[in-house]
Every structure is written in structure tokens, then in C-alpha cells.
Amino acid sequence: MKYVSLVLISHSYEIVSGLKKLLNQVQPEVSVAIAGGVEGDIGTNALDIKEAIESVYSEKGVVVLFDLGSALINAEMAIEMLENNENIIIADAPLVEGAYAAVVEAGLGSSIEEVVRAGESAKELVKIND
Amino acid sequence: MTFDVEQAKKWIITFNDKIQENKEYLTELDQAIGDGDHGLNMARGFQETVKKITEGKYDDLGSLFKDVGMTLIAKVGGASGPLYGTAFMKASLALKGKKEVDIKALVEALAASLDGLKVRGKAQVGDKTMIDVWEPVIEYMKNRETIHSKELTDLSKEKMDGTKELEAKKGRAAYLGKRSIGHIDPGAASSYLLFASLAELFEEGEVAQ
Numbered sequence: 001m002k003y004v005s006l007v008l009i010s011h012s013y014e015i016v017s018g019l020k021k022l023l024n025q026v027q028p029e030v031s032v033a034i035a036g037g038v039e040g041d042i043g044t045n046a047l048d049i050k051e052a053i054e055s056v057y058s059e060k061g062v063v064v065l066f067d068l069g070s071a072l073i074n075a076e077m078a079i080e081m082l083e084n085n086e087n088i089i090i091a092d093a094p095l096v097e098g099a100y101a102a103v104v105e106a107g108l109g110s111s112i113e114e115v116v117r118a119g120e121s122a123k124e125l126v127k128i129n130d
Numbered sequence: 131m132t133f134d135v136e137q138a139k140k141w142i143i144t145f146n147d148k149i150q151e152n153k154e155y156l157t158e159l160d161q162a163i164g165d166g167d168h169g170l171n172m173a174r175g176f177q178e179t180v181k182k183i184t185e186g187k188y189d190d191l192g193s194l195f196k197d198v199g200m201t202l203i204a205k206v207g208g209a210s211g212p213l214y215g216t217a218f219m220k221a222s223l224a225l226k227g228k229k230e231v232d233i234k235a236l237v238e239a240l241a242a243s244l245d246g247l248k249v250r251g252k253a254q255v256g257d258k259t260m261i262d263v264w265e266p267v268i269e270y271m272k273n274r275e276t277i278h279s280k281e282l283t284d285l286s287k288e289k290m291d292g293t294k295e296l297e298a299k300k301g302r303a304a305y306l307g308k309r310s311i312g313h314i315d316p317g318a319a320s321s322y323l324l325f326a327s328l329a330e331l332f333e334e335g336e337v338a339q
Contacts, residue, residue, distance in 0.1 A: 011207070042167065043207015046215075069302055070209035073250060077203065077212045 004106040004115045005031040005056035008099055009049055009066040009075055013037035019099055026100065027107035031056040044071040049078035053088060061087040061112030063102055065119060067095045089116050097122035134230035135188050137331055142183060142198060144327040146176040152323060159316040163303040167208050168316040175206035175214070192226035195219070209301060210317060213251055213260065220246035237271045244268050251300060258296035258303065258310060260317035263289045267325050282329040290314060290322035 006023070008016040013036035020032050033052040038045045044066075053062055064075050072090065079085050089112060091098060098119040105118035149156070149172045157169030179201045188194040199218035202211050224239035225231060231239075244264045253259040255266075266289050271277055291314065298310035301317075 038205070038207035041207060043171070043211075045207065046203050046212055070207075070212070073209055073212045077216070077250070 002060070002109060003030045003058065004061045004063055004110065004112050005033070005058045006099060006102055006106065006115075007049070007052045007056065007062055007064045008032065008034045008036075008095065009044055009052075009064065009071045010034075010036045010095065011042045011044055011067060011071065013040075015067065015095070019096060023099060023103045027103045030103050030106045031058065032103065044074045046074040046077040046081065049075055050081050053078060053082060057084070059087065061089065061115070063106070063112060063115050063119060064088065064090045065093055065095055065099050065102065066090065087112055091116045091119040093119040093122050097125055101125075131332070132230045132232055133191070133236045133331075135191060135194055138191055138194050139183055141327055141331055142176070143180055144330055145324050146180045148323040148327055149173055149176050149320065152319075156316050156319055159314055159319055162313045163298060163306055163310045164316060165208070165302050168210060168320065171206045171208045171210050172214075172320055175202045175211060178205045189229065190226065191228050191231065192222045192224075195222035195225060198222075209251070210320065213247055213317070216246045216250045217243035233271075233277065237268065241268050241272065253300045256296060257299035258293050258315045258318075259298075259300050260315070260321040262293050262296070262315065263318045263321040263325065267321075277332060279329045279332040282332070283326045286322040286325040286329075290318045293318040 008019055010016040016034035016036040020034050023032050033056040035044065035048040035052040037043060056062060066072055066075055075090050079088050091102065101122045102115050102119035105115045153169040153173045155169070156172060157166060160166050160168035179198050182197055182201050183194060186197060195218045199215045199222060202218065203215035205211065220242045221239040224242045247264060248254065248261060251259060253261045255261055263286055267286050270282065270285055293315040294312060296311070297308055298304045298306060303310045
């Protein structure tokens, strides 16, 4: 694959499902997979995250973005469970703004390190000037 | 005393009974300092686990605990799923192929669970988490010639109560900072129930290592 892929994780299915729509509109070429909720309830699940990563796996890399606390624990667990877990990085970034910055960067054909950096730089984003 | 598949099942079933009885209580604790899902998550996860292991046939402790761990990882939405899941997966590796073990080997397996929990949750004693119960309880079991059922229960309870005075450093409760003081940690509370259930297996009072 030409581009780094993204995986979005949230405790809420609706959050990542909506965010994926937004990202697809911005950069339709970049593969985005989601893992949100557990069996229709709020939560995250390592097995769903593992499947999401596998569904968009790219040799160029997969960047994982998450919302809160236990999503990180489950993301780490999912990556350990994968047989091939080369080139998968969890970004320390706010989910919406981070994913937006990451998908734009990924769409330029950038490396996984550049995509992670773009996502994480969203932490310093100033949204209202003056 | 030896610990075999039947006793391991009994441990999990007793723990599930206690979780179901205390579902509301665990939820209240979690509503105070977390996201309010601990009771429901644990109740759902362990109900599924008990269903799985009572239907399943197991030749060894390792495969039983593997099923427990995987069910928790798959069914529990909050941090308790991967954490309790990791604990049982680590124990399953230590008990792989073992039909029955002595208490010393069981304690060694639980020590491996504790190591796994600390890595997975990146928590230490004093962070107001389940580790505040697990670490002293494992230390107690490691260092005694005999394990007294009541001592094990009392120590777990004391350590659970001790989390009340701590400020949370991990999980959703850490967002509250000092406001988390004065509340028992929900993960410590469910861990107390886990060890109290184990202590019930040693009902004759004490167990030689």
C-alpha cells in the first residue's frame, strides 16, 4: 500500500464511526479502520482492535489513535496479540484533531514517523487565535 | 492441599457469585471516582466466563485459565477486562500442562499474574489501584509456611480499605487528583473479592505450602 493506514479507537462506536466519515471525506485514499464500543455498549475491546488493525494493515505502517485510558491498555494488548506487529505505532494525540492531522499527512504519502508526529502535534494546536 | 481444575473452577464460580452480589456496590465505587462501569463490566465478564468454563472440559489448569483470560478480554469493555484478562493469561502460561499443583506453584503463578498486571497497567503500589491489594497479598502468600484462610481475607480487606486514603495516579480516577481521596478504589475492591474467594477454598483454616 502506498499510504500509512489509520485505526481509530473509542469507547463509543458512534464517535469513531462519525470520525471515519469525516476522514474519508478529507483523504479518501487513506485506509481508516475503527474499533468502538463493546457489543453495542460503551467500552473498548482488544480483539476488535486487533481485527481493525489487520483489516487495514499496510507495510508502510499503521497509526493507532484512541480516546481515553483503557482504550490504550486494549490497544497495547491488541498489538501484542498480532502475529505481525512491525510498524504499528500508537499516537499520543487527541482523537479528533490528531486523526485529522494524521490523515492529511498520510495522504501526502509520508512515513509512519511523520504521520505520528503530525497526529501528536495536534496537542499544541491553537484553535482560536487572538 | 493441591489445587486442581475443579478447585480452580470453584474459585472462579465463587468469585462470580461475589461479583454479582456486589455489582451495585462496585458500580457505586466506580461512579464516585471512575466512569461507573466496573460493577457492570465485571458482572457481565465473569457471568460469561462461568458459562464458558462450566460447559468446557479441561485437562489442565493452563487451558482453564486461558479460557478465563480470553473471555474477559473479549467481553469486558473497561480496563478491568484487559487487566483481569492479563492476570489469568499469565497464570495460564505458568500452569500450562499442569493437572494439579501445590499451593507454592499456585502462588508462583499468581506472582506472574501480578507482574503482568504491573506491566499492563503501568501501576505500582500506592497508585490507588488493584496493585495495592495484589502485591501485599502475593507477598503474604509467598512468605508464609502456612496460609491461614482468615488472614488472607483480612489482609485483602485491610489493603482494599487502605486505598481510601490514597490519591489516584492511574485510570479515569487520576483526572480527579486529590478529590479521589476518601473513596475505595473499585479495582482494589474486586481484587479483595477475588482473594476472599480463594481463601474460601482453604476453608479448613490453613494450608501448608
